[in-house]
Amino acid sequence: MPDSIPADSVGLVSPTTYHIDTPLQLDCGRTLSSYDLIVETYGELNADKSNAVLICHALSGDHHAAGYHSMDERKPGWWDTAIGPGKAIDTNRFFVVCLNNLGGCKGSTGPMTINPDTGKAYGPDFPIVTVEDWVRSQAALADKLGIAQWAAVVGGSLGGMQALQWAISLPHRLRHTIIIAAAPKLSAQNIAFNEVARTAIKSDPDFHDGHYMAHNTLPKQGLGLARMLGHITYLSDEAMGEKFGRELRSGAIQYGYDVEFQIESYLRYQSTSFVGRFDANTYLLMTKALDYFDPAKKFNDDLNQTMAQIEAKSLVVSFTSDWRFSPMRSREIVNAMLAAGKSVTYAEVEAHQGHDAFLMPIPRYLEIFASYMNQVAGEIKA
Numbered sequence: 001m002p003d004s005i006p007a008d009s010v011g012l013v014s015p016t017t018y019h020i021d022t023p024l025q026l027d028c029g030r031t032l033s034s035y036d037l038i039v040e041t042y043g044e045l046n047a048d049k050s051n052a053v054l055i056c057h058a059l060s061g062d063h064h065a066a067g068y069h070s071m072d073e074r075k076p077g078w079w080d081t082a083i084g085p086g087k088a089i090d091t092n093r094f095f096v097v098c099l100n101n102l103g104g105c106k107g108s109t110g111p112m113t114i115n116p117d118t119g120k121a122y123g124p125d126f127p128i129v130t131v132e133d134w135v136r137s138q139a140a141l142a143d144k145l146g147i148a149q150w151a152a153v154v155g156g157s158l159g160g161m162q163a164l165q166w167a168i169s170l171p172h173r174l175r176h177t178i179i180i181a182a183a184p185k186l187s188a189q190n191i192a193f194n195e196v197a198r199t200a201i202k203s204d205p206d207f208h209d210g211h212y213m214a215h216n217t218l219p220k221q222g223l224g225l226a227r228m229l230g231h232i233t234y235l236s237d238e239a240m241g242e243k244f245g246r247e248l249r250s251g252a253i254q255y256g257y258d259v260e261f262q263i264e265s266y267l268r269y270q271s272t273s274f275v276g277r278f279d280a281n282t283y284l285l286m287t288k289a290l291d292y293f294d295p296a297k298k299f300n301d302d303l304n305q306t307m308a309q310i311e312a313k314s315l316v317v318s319f320t321s322d323w324r325f326s327p328m329r330s331r332e333i334v335n336a337m338l339a340a341g342k343s344v345t346y347a348e349v350e351a352h353q354g355h356d357a358f359l360m361p362i363p364r365y366l367e368i369f370a371s372y373m374n375q376v377a378g379e380i381k382a
Helices: 131-145 158-169 188-202 220-234 237-243 262-275 280-292 295-299 303-307 327-339 354-359 363-378
Strands: 016-020 035-042 052-056 095-099 152-156 176-180 313-319 344-349
Touching: 016 131, 035 131, 052 131, 052 158, 095 131, 131 158, 131 280, 152 158, 158 176, 158 280, 158 295, 176 363, 188 220, 188 280, 220 262, 220 280, 220 354, 237 354, 295 303, 303 327, 313 327, 313 354, 313 363, 327 344, 344 363
Parallel strands: 052 095, 052 152, 152 176, 176 313, 313 344
Antiparallel strands: 016 035, 035 095
């Protein structure tokens, strides 16, 4: 962390765990009688609770979206570029809520937590959850916080899909939805990438059918390979070329099978660091939630009819070099909203960073984001 906290940072933050006693009926047919959600909040909730903004995280994200947990923390929360005083999501104006999703591995109830029925960690026995399940659990959290309606629900990638599902499933409980670098459902190619990642994890001899904690081990190799594959899809060819090119670590070809190119070294580093902070069963669960996301399925596969449920105004943002969730997929959402007569703003941002652009401090993107959030703030009563 810098020697002093930046003026546009939310500063030192700490999470709070909320226990939800209301049973949650899941799409898979199972029920959670109760569950915990770990949450961080930034800014102050106003008197009529009309300035609350929900942040939904992507596959490997969590509740720590902004600020620092301690003065020793090397990097701030994962969306610190967008959340803070004077930033796109201005914490001087909004009360910002970010949680670790149900099934996560950062403190919310999930595969790593204790199953009250067995006294042991859930592991692979934790039920598969869907994006709709997440929305229902987030609504229960809103009830706990006394928030009847969000000023906005915001997310990128899988988080953007949650923001879209909110607008469809609980249209009266949000005024705006911001959907960034997302899609109305996964393509066959995206499902294929997820299946290769899951196969890498499940093929690791230390996986033990998901019961690796009981064997006091971790499927490090499989999870690391899954992360390497995923990370490749998050970056564009241009971004990789600009950052690494064909640069060799030692300056000369070694004619062997060890790491020689800088890009290989980078992927190995990403693999190792990810294994140390993420759970394999959670990774399986999150990718399945991605695969199953298809809100139009309940509306005869008619996306226009699906968007007809929406009452919120929407901002949809895509990035030109994002090949994982290309601008074409965002335009599917926008065109369906327009066909359904909904209020939607669309921006396609020129960016070379690929899918991860939604996390980057790209001036044009943040300018558009801030401009829209300024409109959201303008509707809130003082």
